[in-house]
Amino acid sequence: MTSVWEFLAERFPVEKMDLQHMVQGKTVPVHRMSWAYYLGGITLFLFLIQVVTGLMLLFYYQPTVNDAFESVQYITEEVPGGHIIRNLHAWSASAMIFFVLAHLVTTFAMKAFAKPREVTWLAGIGLLLITFGFGFSGYLLPWNQIAVNATKIGLQSIEAMGQYLPASMAHLPTQLKEIIQGEASVGQATLSRFFVLHVVVLPLISFGLIGIHLFSVQLHGMSKGIPGEVKRTEKFFPTFIIKDFSTWGAVFFIMFILALTLPFDAFFSFPLMDPYNARGSTPDGIKPEWYFYMVYYPLEMLPYWLVMLAVNGGIVVLLLAPWIFKHTSIKTLRMLAVGFALYFVIITLFGDVIYHLVKGGA
Amino acid sequence: MVRMICLLAFAATMLQAYPEFQKFSQTHSGRTVNCGMCHASPEGPDGLSFGQVGSLDSVQMELLKDARRAQQPGMDVNNPVLNPFGNKLVRVMGVRLLVDAKKDPAMLHFYLKDAGDMDGDGVTDAQEFLDGTNPDNRYHGDPLALFLTNVQHHLFEIVMIFMATGAGMFGLSNLLMAFAAGGEGKKRSNSV
Numbered sequence: 033m034t035s036v037w038e039f040l041a042e043r044f045p046v047e048k049m050d051l052q053h054m055v056q057g058k059t060v061p062v063h064r065m066s067w068a069y070y071l072g073g074i075t076l077f078l079f080l081i082q083v084v085t086g087l088m089l090l091f092y093y094q095p096t097v098n099d100a101f102e103s104v105q106y107i108t109e110e111v112p113g114g115h116i117i118r119n120l121h122a123w124s125a126s127a128m129i130f131f132v133l134a135h136l137v138t139t140f141a142m143k144a145f146a147k148p149r150e151v152t153w154l155a156g157i158g159l160l161l162i163t164f165g166f167g168f169s170g171y172l173l174p175w176n177q178i179a180v181n182a183t184k185i186g187l188q189s190i191e192a193m194g195q196y197l198p199a200s201m202a203h204l205p206t207q208l209k210e211i212i213q214g215e216a217s218v219g220q221a222t223l224s225r226f227f228v229l230h231v232v233v234l235p236l237i238s239f240g241l242i243g244i245h246l247f248s249v250q251l252h253g254m255s256k257g258i259p260g261e262v263k264r265t266e267k268f269f270p271t272f273i274i275k276d277f278s279t280w281g282a283v284f285f286i287m288f289i290l291a292l293t294l295p296f297d298a299f300f301s302f303p304l305m306d307p308y309n310a311r312g313s314t315p316d317g318i319k320p321e322w323y324f325y326m327v328y329y330p331l332e333m334l335p336y337w338l339v340m341l342a343v344n345g346g347i348v349v350l351l352l353a354p355w356i357f358k359h360t361s362i363k364t365l366r367m368l369a370v371g372f373a374l375y376f377v378i379i380t381l382f383g384d385v386i387y388h389l390v391k392g393g394a
Numbered sequence: 395m396v397r398m399i400c401l402l403a404f405a406a407t408m409l410q411a412y413p414e415f416q417k418f419s420q421t422h423s424g425r426t427v428n429c430g431m432c433h434a435s436p437e438g439p440d441g442l443s444f445g446q447v448g449s450l451d452s453v454q455m456e457l458l459k460d461a462r463r464a465q466q467p468g469m470d471v472n473n474p475v476l477n478p479f480g481n482k483l484v485r486v487m488g489v490r491l492l493v494d495a496k497k498d499p500a501m502l503h504f505y506l507k508d509a510g511d512m513d514g515d516g517v518t519d520a521q522e523f524l525d526g527t528n529p530d531n532r533y534h535g536d537p538l539a540l541f542l543t544n545v546q547h548h549l550f551e552i553v554m555i556f557m558a559t560g561a562g563m564f565g566l567s568n569l570l571m572a573f574a575a576g577g578e579g580k581k582r583s584n585s586v
Binding site: 172273274285288289292297299301302304315374 | 397424425426427428430431436437444497526527528530534535536537540541543551552555556560562563565566567570571573574577
């Protein structure tokens with residue numbers, strides 16, 4: 033018990049909890065990796081866009097299987113500026129996931145998880161998983177063909193885990209799937225649960241974790257990030273914060289232009305945008321969102337147990353990174369980070385091509 | 395039930411399937427295309443669901459017959475099993491030409507060349523047929539074409555939002571600098 037208190041006292045030093053330490057006296061290292069310090073702020077800003085646009089969409093969205101699709105159509109076609117708000121929500125959701133991953137990779141490469149920043153890291157990993165949860169739960173809400181069918185596939189992959197577990201635990205994934213699903217098949221209960229998760233549960237957990245994450249960052253400052261000594265620093269307030277806000281401005285401008293000019297739905301074939309029809313045939317081309325391709329394509333090509341082992345193993349390694357990589361050099365961490373980034377980019381951009389090459393299809 | 399079977403049998407003689415166009419559009423674009431490009435129902439005209447022959451009442455059956463008789467281009471049709479784009483095809487080409495074009499589906503693009511852009515998204519219907527996108531949805535089209543069209547269309551808004559964001563950032567930066575300067579001044583006066 034004493035060691036837990038000691039651990040927390042070191043991570044949350046009361047003597048540093050004042051404006052002088054956390055804002056006025058705080059400095060930020062300046063070096064060739066400094067750009068990475070802005071990625072967390074951009075992710076936070078995109079989360080704020082999600083909150084604001086999500087609240088606006090809530091005024092019109094109807095979370096019932098009969099009305100969900102129509103209400104989304106109504107937002108897009110009838111509500112003044114509705115298509116911009118919906119597009120902004122969709123574009124910034126994808127951008128948020130991109131930046132949260134970039135933030136993860138760069139902080140890992142900069143060994144920002146090292147003592148005394150373990151809590152910052154753990155809260156960040158929690159936020160990463162919640163961000164994926166936002167993506168998965170939000171995907172179902174428009175209740176169109178791709179939304180419902182992709183959710184079905186996602187839930188089936190949870191159930192499939194049962195066959196690889198010991199007999200006494202084999203029923204657990206099915207139970208978990210049923211708890212998430214709420215009924216025999218994806219239906220009203222599923223939509224209600226995903227809606228509540230998406231707009232209440234996950235945001236509340238996010239606010240808590242973001243609070244811990246930011247408080248911890250302010251308390252311990254930015255990590256050094258490079259091997260050797262940092263030769264130059266700049267003041268956090270106002271120099272860094274002004275630059276941070278300027279990147280927010282640039283991101284807002286880009287997001288707004290995308291929302292105004294490039295409908296997110298245009299990237300999907302139009303049959304996937306039809307209202308979900310339980311009695312109709314499933315259209316071709318059902319896939320999860322692009323950020324799940326890193327799991328989706330391996331699942332299509334490799335044994336299920338191997339991919340699940342890699343995914344769950346990866347999450348455990350991430351959670352224990354401050355202890356596993358305690359003595360690992362920044363150079364080695366950078367190589368690992370670059371390896372993951374390359375895998376992610378290749379599988380996301382060329383997953384389909386690789387899949388057809390492996391499977392020998394057209 | 396008997397009435398329904400008779401109705402379906404009658405309707406089947408009235409209908410002609412055009413999967414060649416769907417297949418061509420899909421192959422040309424690499425995108426999935428279904429019957430919903432031209433038909434009211436994404437499952438096609440046969441069946442009992444909304445927009446399918448089995449669901450039509452007597453008035454709608456008359457409209458279907460009228461559309462079937464529109465052999466020549468230029469006739470106004472409102473076939474209930476077709477969507478606005480499907481009806482437009484019949485209007486622009488007529489049934490006879492449409493049946494002929496089944497032999498060479500790429501010809502549809504040629505006939506539609508001057509037929510405009512029914513959803514007003516800036517991508518012509520002919521091009522949307524080639525791209526495998528929905529000609530009747532202004533939020534659906536080739537992403538690059540939509541982007542370029544919309545940039546031109548919303549240039550004023552883009553300039554305004556650029557100026558507004560820039561002005562907002564300028565104001566915020568100066569506000570933060572003023573806070574910082576105020577804090578420094580207070581610290582100095584405290585130390586004196």
